[in-house]
Amino acid sequence: MTRDLGGVLDAVLAAIVVVDRSLTIEFVNSAACRMLESSQESLEGMALEQLHGPAHPALRLAREVLASARAASQSEVPIERRFEDALEVDLSVSPLFDTEGDDEPSGVVLVMRDRTLQKDREEWADERERFDAFGQIAAGIAHEVKNPLGGIRGAAEIIGSRSGDHKTKSAADLVVREVDRITSLVDGLMVFTHGGDLAFESFNIHRVLDDVLTLLDHDPLGDEADVLRLYDPSIPDLTGDPRRLTQVFLNLTxxxxxxxxxxxxxxxxQKTLTITTRMTLDYRLSTPGHSSLPTVLISISDTGPGIPDDVQxxxxxxxxxxxxxxxxxxxxxxKQWVARHGGVLRIESALGEGTTVRVALPVEQPGTEGATRHHGEIR
Ligand SMILES: Nc1ncnc2c1ncn2[C@@H]1O[C@H](COP(=O)(O)OP(=O)(O)OP(=O)(O)O)[C@@H](O)[C@H]1O
Ligand SMILES: [Mg+2]
Incomplete structure (x- = not known):
């Protein structure tokens, strides 16, 4: 069987860029187009220098390999991008020879592997482990704390209702209120155990965000800031749990x-809260076999003080x-709710400028195809 080489290279997840001796791009595969946010037509024929500027390690390494005819590599090479976050890639450059035995390479091939992907996966794995450990403790505490709390609350109610003394009554009320506060805190912890259920349905993300902003209208803090909504109207309905996501965006705003x-x-x-939505094909959310997954990016930006590095x-x-x-x-x-939607939550902050929280959510949940269904465990 003969295969189309271009098709094979397009199936590779690493970005492949072939350049000739004059350092002009001859060929790019699909992963390179996604990584470099450009089309095959516009990349092929372009000078490598034009892509990342004259000082970029890719250019230096390509020159070295052309001169030495020996492969070279460098890890953690930054790739700045116009639309998406910058990437960190492992770059390897190998010489290409027209015929066997040639001394001089006729070009080089650059292979770039996204380290961000690997790093993200490691971070998620770490985080999941932490949350799992925390979930076990939380479940234990919830169990041990909630039972006696019920008894304390009941006893306080009885004392309150039987006492004619105003001071005792208000003390009993205080006990009831505080018990309720602890109970809701303990319930909040249940999200870290595998218990908190998600009810998936098809919903409009802008409606969720508008609901959140309406809720904030009732908050005195809401009056202090201008709110800017930059919504992309082309975003389709998502599949997810709108109640949980309302909670997420309420927390963030x-x-x-x-x-x-x-x-x-x-x-x-000026205090400004900016909420931006847009569509992307963020391949970093992709699962093997799906090179890119339609994803909605929602960012919540403020003009607050920013977050110091040690806090981040x-x-x-x-x-x-x-x-x-x-x-x-x-x-x-x-973070937990977003992760259970198969999404990612990232926080970027610059001291003195403000903070942006980016939430990436896949449009579809695997296997639901937009249908309404209930799902207890998405991990
Ligand atoms: N937009 C932001 N700008 C600056 N700091 C932030 C921002 N968002 C979060 N932080 C920092 O992160 C910390 C943790 O936030 P988180 O929402 O988890 O808890 P909290 O707001 O302190 O309490 P709560 O449980 O009531 O939300 C905050 O105390 C604050 O220091
Ligand atoms: Mg908070």
Missing amino acids: RNALQAMHEDSESADR GQLGTPFFTTRDGGTGLGLAVS
Whole structure:
């Protein structure tokens, strides 16, 4: 059987770029087009220098390999992109010879493997392990704490109703209120156990975001900031659990408003909350066999104080908070719900400029094809 070589190279997940001796691009495969955000037509015939500038390691390595006729490689090479986040790739460059025994290569082939993918997978695996361990503790605590709480609440109600003394009554009320608060906190922890169910249905993401903004209208913090909605109207309905996602975006937008509110150093700076949606074919969410998955990117940006580097590493750890009165569950819970939709939540922040949280959600859940169905376990 003979195979079409171009088709074979297009099936490879690594980006392949072939350049001739003058460092002009002769061939790119599909993965290279996705990685470099361009089409085969516009890339082929372009000078390699034009792609990433004269100082880029890809160009330097290609020159070296042409001169030495020996393969070379470099890891963690940054690839800046116009639309998507920058990538880090492992780059290897090999000489190409027209005929066997040639001394001088007629060109080189550059192979770029996305390390971000590998890193993301490692991070997700780490995170999942952490959440699993945390989930076990949470389930144990929930079990041990909730039973006695029920008894405490009942006893406090009896004391409150039988006492004629105002002070005792209000103390009993306080006990009931605080018990309810602990109960809802413990219920919140259940998301880290495998218990929290997802009810999948077809829904409109913009409606979810609008609902969140309506809820924020009732929050005094909501009045302090301008809200900018940059919605891409071409986004189709998604399959997911709109109630859980409402909770996610409420957590994220509240964090943004709180951060801008607490930003005392720049009280005169314009407070703007920007919500942007757009479609992408983010192959980093892809599963083997599907090279790209239609994905919706939702970003929540604020003009708050930003997050210091030492804090950034701890974000999303349950109970990590820097706010008085914060529980530190907002981000952890949000990450968990997004992950269970097969999505990714990333936080980018620049001190003094603000914070952007990006949520990538696949349009379809595997196997649902837009149909309404209930799903307990998506991991
Ligand atoms: N948009 C933001 N700007 C600056 N810091 C942020 C932002 N979002 C989150 N943070 C930081 O991350 C921490 C954790 O956020 P998270 O939402 O998990 O908990 P919290 O807001 O402190 O409490 P809660 O459980 O009530 O949400 C915050 O305390 C804050 O330091
Ligand atoms: Mg929060």
